[in-house]
Amino acid sequence: MSFANLKSQRQEKSRKSYVDVPQSSVSSNPETITLLSSEKADHNRDESHYATPNGIYTSLPTSMEIRMTSASGRSLYMKEPTRTGSILISVKPHVYVLSNQYLDSHCSSCSAPASSSGLKKCTRCQTIRYCNLACQANDWSLHKSECSALQRWAKNAPSEDLAIPSDAIRCLGRILWKRKKRGFDSPWAQEIDGLQSHRKSLQPASFETHTHLAHSLVRYFGLTSPAELSEYGLSSAGDLVDVISRFVTNTFALTSPSLTPLGVSVSPLIALINHSCDPNAVIVFPRSPKNPSAEEPLMQVVAIRDIAENEEVLTAYIDTTLPRFLRQESLRETYDFDCQCPICTHHVGVDPREAIWCPKSCGGMCPVPTEEDSLSQCENCRAAVSSTDTVIDAIRVGQEALDKATLLQTRDYDKAKQLTTNIIPILVSAGLVPSCHPLLGLTGLHKSLLVSALSTTVRQEVLDETIRAAAKYAAGLSAILREGHPVRGIALSELGKLLAVDELAPTSPGQSIHFPPSGPLRLKAAYDALIRARNELTVGFGRANDGGETGTAVREAAMSIEKELGVWTQGIRNIREDTPKSTKAK
Numbered sequence: 001m002s003f004a005n006l007k008s009q010r011q012e013k014s015r016k017s018y019v020d021v022p023q024s025s026v027s028s029n030p031e032t033i034t035l036l037s038s039e040k041a042d043h044n045r046d047e048s049h050y051a052t053p054n055g056i057y058t059s060l061p062t063s064m065e066i067r068m069t070s071a072s073g074r075s076l077y078m079k080e081p082t083r084t085g086s087i088l089i090s091v092k093p094h095v096y097v098l099s100n101q102y103l104d105s106h107c108s109s110c111s112a113p114a115s116s117s118g119l120k121k122c123t124r125c126q127t128i129r130y131c132n133l134a135c136q137a138n139d140w141s142l143h144k145s146e147c148s149a150l151q152r153w154a155k156n157a158p159s160e161d162l163a164i165p166s167d168a169i170r171c172l173g174r175i176l177w178k179r180k181k182r183g184f185d186s187p188w189a190q191e192i193d194g195l196q197s198h199r200k201s202l203q204p205a206s207f208e209t210h211t212h213l214a215h216s217l218v219r220y221f222g223l224t225s226p227a228e229l230s231e232y233g234l235s236s237a238g239d240l241v242d243v244i245s246r247f248v249t250n251t252f253a254l255t256s257p258s259l260t261p262l263g264v265s266v267s268p269l270i271a272l273i274n275h276s277c278d279p280n281a282v283i284v285f286p287r288s289p290k291n292p293s294a295e296e297p298l299m300q301v302v303a304i305r306d307i308a309e310n311e312e313v314l315t316a317y318i319d320t321t322l323p324r325f326l327r328q329e330s331l332r333e334t335y336d337f338d339c340q341c342p343i344c345t346h347h348v349g350v351d352p353r354e355a356i357w358c359p360k361s362c363g364g365m366c367p368v369p370t371e372e373d374s375l376s377q378c379e380n381c382r383a384a385v386s387s388t389d390t391v392i393d394a395i396r397v398g399q400e401a402l403d404k405a406t407l408l409q410t411r412d413y414d415k416a417k418q419l420t421t422n423i424i425p426i427l428v429s430a431g432l433v434p435s436c437h438p439l440l441g442l443t444g445l446h447k448s449l450l451v452s453a454l455s456t457t458v459r460q461e462v463l464d465e466t467i468r469a470a471a472k473y474a475a476g477l478s479a480i481l482r483e484g485h486p487v488r489g490i491a492l493s494e495l496g497k498l499l500a501v502d503e504l505a506p507t508s509p510g511q512s513i514h515f516p517p518s519g520p521l522r523l524k525a526a527y528d529a530l531i532r533a534r535n536e537l538t539v540g541f542g543r544a545n546d547g548g549e550t551g552t553a554v555r556e557a558a559m560s561i562e563k564e565l566g567v568w569t570q571g572i573r574n575i576r577e578d579t580p581k582s583t584k585a586k
């Protein structure tokens with residue numbers, strides 16, 4: 001449920017404060033902290049949304065029901081056993097928008113990428129683009145209000161690069177316009193108003209973010225006084241902060257069928273699902289070829305393991321490849337709770353997110369030593385880790401490099417790549433396993449940087465390095481995420497596609513002892529990776545969707561390699577048959 005660009009909102013400055021959140025909720029004085037912790041016993045939430053009748057969720061499938069738990073509020077439960085790969089929920093989000101960087105390349109109505117005939121631009125705001133007139137007509141009822149707000153914003157923008165408001169502002173705008181249009185008492189508005197708000201327990205960092213969002217929203221709507229908020233059914237600036245808090249806590253990434261985050265979306269029904277770092281379901285936008293584009297983007301919840309009757313459906317709000325302390329930090333900051341899921345609380349065995357190889361190379365793993373707990377030994381042979389300081393230093397340097405390279409990846413490609421290239425070997429020589437943080441993150445980033453370079457020039461050694469990085473990344477993910485997780489499926493499909501790229505300088509099959517191999521062995525490795533990817537995508541993007549758009553493309557790629565391999569095999573057979581016996585013996 002990553003909320004793209006939220007933090008960048010903090011940079012959006014504005015002149016006048018409309019926001020009237022009680023200072024006590026953000027002050028750092030001890031009294032406030034006491035107040036907050038006693039509220040925490042009551043889960044720190046505004047109870048008013050619990051009054052919302054379950055009946056308003058018109059898209060709630062009959063196989064599920066809403067229950068209340070003391071630990072996590074409203075929750076979705078299965079009323080019947082469900083198999084891996086089943087689609088549990090399928091809805092169009094209440095609202096969604098593309099992030100600024102995708103406004104030129106994707107349709108703002110169905111969120112599909114531009115076809116070869118390009119997209120048609122709204123002639124008034126010159127910002128929003130559509131596949132065709134049908135997509136434009138589908139979006140018009142909302143874009144009508146948005147169009148003039150976008151024009152006003154652009155006119156007053158201090159510079160060209162700030163001429164379009166962020167995805168968060170545009171999405172909030174759409175929520176308020178649609179809420180007004182549907183009626184403040186409509187089921188649609190009740191579902192939005194029923195979303196959980198953490199306004200009363202905002203932490204200082206979140207308070208700042210919410211304030212900036214409120215300022216920007218006021219500017220986007222062209223309001224000149226807080227009284228004008230009443231037009232949107234809000235009686236005070238505090239109500240506006242509530243809307244923003246609901247949005248922040250309940251927003252999902254709008255993703256492509258290959259999981260690229262394209263924007264943000266809100267579905268009150270799907271927002272009833274609570275979090276686990278070991279989820280039994282995922283939220284995807286598979287874009288099945290069977291779906292009419294007017295129904296896209298279709299948001300689906302898919303079971304990634306069998307779910308029993310009376311079991312809670314749980315998805316992950318954050319990146320679960322991160323170590324526990326980073327997951328907890330992120331959940332506390334954005335969602336205001338301490339995760340008590342099995343992998344956060346049961347310390348059984350070594351967590352592959354925080355592990356190094358056995359110093360005696362027995363194949364076992366040891367927990368990464370920390371400043372607080374420097375004693376570490378192999379889970380298998382009990383060999384003690386002696387290079388504690390080296391490991392701690394390597395992880396610190398790795399984390400700094402990952403943060404820096406992530407920031408630089410779009411601004412300074414060479415520096416970002418230099419960082420990943422130089423730091424990965426340090427972490428590997430310190431003994432980190434491929435799934436360990438921050439090695440996994442750096443490997444994923446290194447792979448993405450190499451892939452983006454391939455789009456300009458393909459050199460054999462770069463292609464091979466990219467394949468090795470993709471293989472290490474897929475192996476690292478596989479140690480953490482359960483089989484059928486769409487992130488695993490996408491990583492494997494990327495590896496398969498890279499292996500399938502024609503070699504520029506194939507070596508002879510006899511020389512193929514290293515990875516990636518060459519010739520038919522490479523093709524076979526591509527085929528194997530694509531078949532594994534296909535199986536995982538069929539689960540993660542829903543069996544009924546046949547793995548969605550990516551699953552379908554991967555199946556086609558695998559079929560074409562199968563044919564090619566058939567030709568190779570036949571070719572080798574023919575050569576064998578044509579070769580005189582005396583030559584074969586040699």
Ligand SMILES: C[S@@+](CC[C@H](N)C(=O)[O-])C[C@H]1O[C@@H](n2cnc3c(N)ncnc32)[C@H](O)[C@@H]1O
Binds near residue numbers: 249250276337
């Ligand atoms: C998207 S909402 C989920 C639905 C929410 N329980 C409700 O009643 O509306 C996210 C909020 O639910 C609560 N929550 C979700 N998962 C939780 C968990 N594992 N433990 C405790 N609270 C959780 C947190 O308050 C979080 O900010």
